Amino acid sequence: MTLTAERTREPAADRRGRPKKSRQGRETLLLMLPALIPVLIFSVGPLLYGIYLAFTDARSGRNSVTSFVGLSNFGDLLTDGDFWASFRIGLIWAVSVTVLQFVAALGLALLLNENLRFRAFTRVLAMVPWAMPPVVIGLMWRLVYHPNAGILNSTLQGAGLLDHNVDWLNDFSIALPAVIVVGIWTGMPQTTVVLLAGLQGVPRELHEAGHVDGATTWRRFWSITLPQLRPVIVTITSLDFVWNINQFGLVYVLTQGGPGGQTRLPMLFAYEEAFRYGFFGYAATLGVAIVIVVLAVLGLYIGRQMREVS
Amino acid sequence: MRRPLQYLALLGYMVFLAFPLLWLLSTALKTSQEMASLTPTWIPRHPVLTNFADAFTEQDIVGSALRSLVVAVASSVLTVVLALPAAYSMARHRSLVNKFAIGWVLVSQVFPFILIIIPLFMVLRSLDLVNTLPGLTVVHVTFTLPFALWMLQGYVRSVPRELEEAAAVDGAGRIRALVRIVAPLLAPGVVATLLFAFISSWNEFLFALVVLKDPDVATLPLTLVKFTGAEGVVRLGPLAAASLLATIPSLAFFAIIQRRLRSGLLAGAVKG
Numbered sequence: 005m006t007l008t009a010e011r012t013r014e015p016a017a018d019r020r021g022r023p024k025k026s027r028q029g030r031e032t033l034l035l036m037l038p039a040l041i042p043v044l045i046f047s048v049g050p051l052l053y054g055i056y057l058a059f060t061d062a063r064s065g066r067n068s069v070t071s072f073v074g075l076s077n078f079g080d081l082l083t084d085g086d087f088w089a090s091f092r093i094g095l096i097w098a099v100s101v102t103v104l105q106f107v108a109a110l111g112l113a114l115l116l117n118e119n120l121r122f123r124a125f126t127r128v129l130a131m132v133p134w135a136m137p138p139v140v141i142g143l144m145w146r147l148v149y150h151p152n153a154g155i156l157n158s159t160l161q162g163a164g165l166l167d168h169n170v171d172w173l174n175d176f177s178i179a180l181p182a183v184i185v186v187g188i189w190t191g192m193p194q195t196t197v198v199l200l201a202g203l204q205g206v207p208r209e210l211h212e213a214g215h216v217d218g219a220t221t222w223r224r225f226w227s228i229t230l231p232q233l234r235p236v237i238v239t240i241t242s243l244d245f246v247w248n249i250n251q252f253g254l255v256y257v258l259t260q261g262g263p264g265g266q267t268r269l270p271m272l273f274a275y276e277e278a279f280r281y282g283f284f285g286y287a288a289t290l291g292v293a294i295v296i297v298v299l300a301v302l303g304l305y306i307g308r309q310m311r312e313v314s
Numbered sequence: 315m316r317r318p319l320q321y322l323a324l325l326g327y328m329v330f331l332a333f334p335l336l337w338l339l340s341t342a343l344k345t346s347q348e349m350a351s352l353t354p355t356w357i358p359r360h361p362v363l364t365n366f367a368d369a370f371t372e373q374d375i376v377g378s379a380l381r382s383l384v385v386a387v388a389s390s391v392l393t394v395v396l397a398l399p400a401a402y403s404m405a406r407h408r409s410l411v412n413k414f415a416i417g418w419v420l421v422s423q424v425f426p427f428i429l430i431i432i433p434l435f436m437v438l439r440s441l442d443l444v445n446t447l448p449g450l451t452v453v454h455v456t457f458t459l460p461f462a463l464w465m466l467q468g469y470v471r472s473v474p475r476e477l478e479e480a481a482a483v484d485g486a487g488r489i490r491a492l493v494r495i496v497a498p499l500l501a502p503g504v505v506a507t508l509l510f511a512f513i514s515s516w517n518e519f520l521f522a523l524v525v526l527k528d529p530d531v532a533t534l535p536l537t538l539v540k541f542t543g544a545e546g547v548v549r550l551g552p553l554a555a556a557s558l559l560a561t562i563p564s565l566a567f568f569a570i571i572q573r574r575l576r577s578g579l580l581a582g583a584v585k586g
Contacts, residue, residue: 028407031403032403032407032411034399035399035400035402035403036399036400036403036404036411038395038396038399038400039396039397039399039400039459039463040400040411042396042452042455042456042459043418043456043459043460045437046434046437046452046453046456047418047422047430047434047456047457048418049433049437050429050430050431050432050433050434050437051421051425051429051430051433053433053436054428054429054430054432054433055429057432057433058429062432066439108327111323111327112327115320115323115324115327118320120320120321120324121321122324122328125328126324126327126328126331129328129331129332130327130331131568131572132331132335132565133331134568134572135513135561135564135565135567135568135569135572136517136561136564136565137516137517137519137535137560137561137564138517138519138535139517139519139535139538139539139560140535140538140557140560140561142539143538143539143553143554143557144334144335144337144338144554144557145334147334147337147338147341147550147554148333148334148337150550152352152354153341153349153352153354153550154354155333155337155340155354155356157354158353158354158355189330189331189334192331221316243423246423246424247423249426250426250427252427252520253519253520256519256523256539257519257539270426271426271427271428274426274428275428278428278431278432279524284432284436287428287432288428288429288432290428291425291426291428291429292429294426295424295425295426295429298424299424
């Protein structure tokens, strides 16, 4: 009965609403245009063109002729030893920073969720890296790692842990771990903030029930807190992974990819190909390859998490 | 037993987070002689402020700070002016553009900058905007817009539509209702968005590196990086001082907006 009544009323409302709707549509378009045009011209368009460039032999010269070369850039990429080296370093970097940063941030978030003294102070301190210009973060850590004038060498030698000055950012085997530490320091605030908010969303009653049942702290963390946090954890680690694999500025300032390419992340490699050697097409191919890898990794990761939930 | 361990862990975090910052400060307060002595200590033997003065008299640094300021002010104002009408429309009417804006915020996270920056560089080159501050401003506006739009439409949404309609019924025209009723309520949100756009532009390095090749138009982050490459230990003091000064605007503005930014990131993370 009600159904038929509604059905008969619908077209009437529509007839009355239509002129208003189209006026509204025009108004919407008019209000949107100023924001839409720059985004379309300066980022959506370039992105699409960038993907197209991956299939061309574009060079940096103003008058160079560009022609379509199909998949040949991808073939070159697959046989390019430098690319694979950079790709391997990128994966090591992105996975270690994401995982270690997550563990460190979870620990910090758990502490900040407790009723401890100095909590407010630590919270403020933990936000500082978020606001700092990445370039300043890089310069600051260069001062810390400085072989002669840096505090790290003198502290470690003072504690008897080192007997000579280490050139942290120029040592073949130490540079990448040293850079990873900076990555963790830089990215901790966002991860901590998100995890802390997640923790505060875990219902108190669950913990109290666990307590009554005699579950230990560890057990409550493992079977109550973690499962409750899962969606938040999956989201923030995915985002962190994407941000990390696309990282450029921080490492560029720290090492410029050196020593001997030991910290040349994929984006540093692509930047050099494009703006030092002028291979625009090849650099774009590298970008597309990274997108494919990112989507594959995220697909696997998120897919697995979803399956485990259900 | 648990509490002491927790405090120990908290102390560990505080040390890890604070020690690079303290070292930057310590370096900024040291004389060049002390830097050259090669036995670094936490507390400067003769703390001085000359490094800050040096940073201010250094022609390169002052000039590039001014250029950074111009770009940051221009791009934050432009971002808000362009985003405000769109944000209003997004919040008040449902449309396809809402989905597009959210989608674009997400997509722009996944795609590596290299795919955008090469064609963008070609576009700017054909418009003769390479090596110019307007060129960099355009780029900064474009890349801050989606998130600024997202922030602003949240603030518009928090202004009750009824208030606006009531004013219109009371005989105030639509424009008058917007100016007299909505604008004052929206002002804090607009300021937060302005500050956010300012910080993004002030801190930005990568686009500046590609767009501004000519050292005569370098922004502050570019000049700071160039500074480290070329100079020896003796110049580290002024560099540290300049780095600290470069951080102050970002840190101050961030302190003002961090609560709003946190909730924005959270909305993104939870819905993402």
